[in-house]
Amino acid sequence: MSSALVISLIVLLVLFIINIPVSFALITSAALYFFLMPDLNNIILAQRIMSGIESVPLLAVPFFVTAGVLMNYTGITKRMINFSETITGHMPGGLAQVNVVLSTLMGGLSGSSLADAAMQSKILVPEMVKRGFSPAFSAAVTATSSLITPIIPPGIALIIYGYVGNVSIGRLFLAGIVPGLLMCILCMITVHIISKKRGYSPTRERRAPAREVLSASRDAFLALLLPVVIIGGIRFGIFTPTEAGSIAVAYALFLGTVFYREMNKKQLVEALKDAVITTSSILLIIAGASAVGWILTWEKVPHLATAFVTELVHSPYMFLILVNIFLIFLGMFIEGNVILIILTPLMMPMVYAYGVDPVHFGIVFIINLSIATLTPPLGTIMFTTCSATGVKIIDFIKEIIPFYIMLFLVLLLVTFVPAISTFLPGLLM
DSSP: OOHHHHHHHHHHHHHHHTTOOHHHHHHHHHHHHHHHOTTSOTHHHHHHHHHTTOOTGGGHHHHHHHHHHHHHTTTHHHHHHHHHHHHHTTSTTHHHHHHHHHHHHHHTTTOOHHHHHHHHHHHTHHHHHHTTOOHHHHHHHHHHHHTTTTTSSSOHHHHHHHHHHTOOHHHHHHHTHHHHHHHHHHHHHHHHHHHHHHTOOOSSSSOOOHHHHHHHHHHHHHHHHHHHHHHHHHHTTSSOHHHHHHHHHHHHHHIIIIISOOOOHHHHHHHHHHHHHHHHHHHHHHHHHHHHHHHHHHTTHHHHHHHHHHHHOOOHHHHHHHHHHHHHHHHTTSOHHHHHHHHHHHHHHHHHHTTOOHHHHHHHHHHHHHHHTTSTTTOHHHHHHHHHHTOOHHHHHHHHHHHHHHHHHHHHHHHHOTHHHHHHHHHHO
């Protein structure tokens, strides 16, 4: 490892600490490396930055981001809330249960935990507080349930991991379904236990009659159909994951402008602005991380790291334990997408060396990074939720401890029972 690389990585870490935007920090670090290595042509830097985002599979990111944003302007979110409340409103902590189910359903539409946390912080948390839930508990439920979103297809993290790691995105989509549902069920059980203890009441006295459930499901049916169309189309070779993204955009526009007729031109323009801003921030990070990733490969860091780790650790399960600890710690300080883009090329040789299924590893990787977004000092979901709800960080941390336990249980189950994530891909693909 050259001194230029060491200096560049130290500068990168300093830029992260002083809160420079992630994409600029990555590009600055890469540019410094080329400055310190005069033998390398500077044109390579520009090429690597541009080639990092010149990819057909990567088009799935802006497509699914746009589809998710459009869903919030079409009346679909309102229908999803109504459907969720109908099937869970009779349970202890009714509106908190709605929060969890809504995140699970929206996971098939938005693909972004940050977007889901921000949306539910504005829509559901004020209503939960009105109905007697503590603000900190409401924020904790919202933040935790939002972590289901990137695991349920078509999660943006699944697309990025598949693109960077050269892993089938279709298989990753299928692999995320069972872990996502597992997290939903365990989160609902946690909410149930806490609600019974504190006396958080249901939103309705008894279970909704079949007629009302049928009416609510019919109202949300077209929105609920989208994930089925996406997974089914990819599974049967009708379209690729990238083409599925474009179909999702067209589908959202159809629902908003033709079927539900709740989206006007002004809302369409606002939705597209939001989509452009979100997509730009993601792609700039990918561009900068691609340059840093090339530098690490040039310095043979993946090969050195693989040789070092495999010499010390001989068990695949011990490797996964160490990876879990490392990713949770790293995710406390660095944004998840950055870790995903930079570390995936470094990790993949180790994954294959230990005989770990790359699809299984991808789900473990993403769950780790998701949990890290709830941890101090720089957890993005934690700050987003607390900022939107006005809850103090210390109060949030106190309330989220039971959910931490639940999330680590999910992580352990998915890590040591690979079939949880590999069963569906193996069965259907």
